[in-house]
Amino acid sequence: MLAGDPTSVDAPSLVAEITLPRIFVDCSAWHELIRARHEGCEVELVRRTQFSLDELDDEQLRANRQVPRGVRIVPLDAALLQTALAQLSADLLIEAMVQTPEIFISSGGFGFAVVHEDRVLAAATSAIISASHIEIQTNTAREYQRRGLATAVGAAIVLESRVRGLEPGWATASPASEGLARKLGFRPAREYEWLGLES
Numbered sequence: 001m002l003a004g005d006p007t008s009v010d011a012p013s014l015v016a017e018i019t020l021p022r023i024f025v026d027c028s029a030w031h032e033l034i035r036a037r038h039e040g041c042e043v044e045l046v047r048r049t050q051f052s053l054d055e056l057d058d059e060q061l062r063a064n065r066q067v068p069r070g071v072r073i074v075p076l077d078a079a080l081l082q083t084a085l086a087q088l089s090a091d092l093l094i095e096a097m098v099q100t101p102e103i104f105i106s107s108g109g110f111g112f113a114v115v116h117e118d119r120v121l122a123a124a125t126s127a128i129i130s131a132s133h134i135e136i137q138t139n140t141a142r143e144y145q146r147r148g149l150a151t152a153v154g155a156a157i158v159l160e161s162r163v164r165g166l167e168p169g170w171a172t173a174s175p176a177s178e179g180l181a182r183k184l185g186f187r188p189a190r191e192y193e194w195l196g197l198e199s
Helices: 011-016 028-037 058-064 078-087 101-106 149-163 175-184
Strands: 022-024 042-052 072-075 111-116 119-129 133-140 167-172 187-198
Touching: 011 028, 028 187, 042 175, 058 149, 058 175, 072 149, 078 101, 078 111, 078 119, 111 149, 119 149, 133 149, 149 167, 149 175, 167 175
Parallel strands: 133 167
Antiparallel strands: 022 187, 042 167, 042 187, 072 111, 111 119, 119 133
């Protein structure tokens, strides 16, 4: 991810050294510089929506946190996160920021999983975390989708973020994820584009 002033003297050399493929932050000036420095690469614009949670409805979130009988929501530790990464998706952890589940947990990352016996059915993580904000990532096993499990772990992580004094954020390019964000009480804040490059 790139940020800052794309007209600075160091910007061209920074862009030239990036290994492809890569997704870049929203900024038309960065896009122009990237295209110029990586001429001949395929360019894909990914339209995304950033959501914000202006008002928190605790009662609704607690209701959304309920799961069907026979499964339970548990906080993620390093071992359970490792299982979730293997059974659901590597997207639950952004390796460019934290390389292992142990580092994720020890550096303040958190999340929840819906589990049944030794199987992780759905999970939500603070994929990006700062001193005041998190960006939420959720994933659900394909055969368990549309059963309210992503809603449950999403509600759990939103509630926990507020306990920790963190503002929960949501950004996505997926209509299904947009629907989940709205169900949890998020509202669209802005639309933007990420630039994807393939060599």
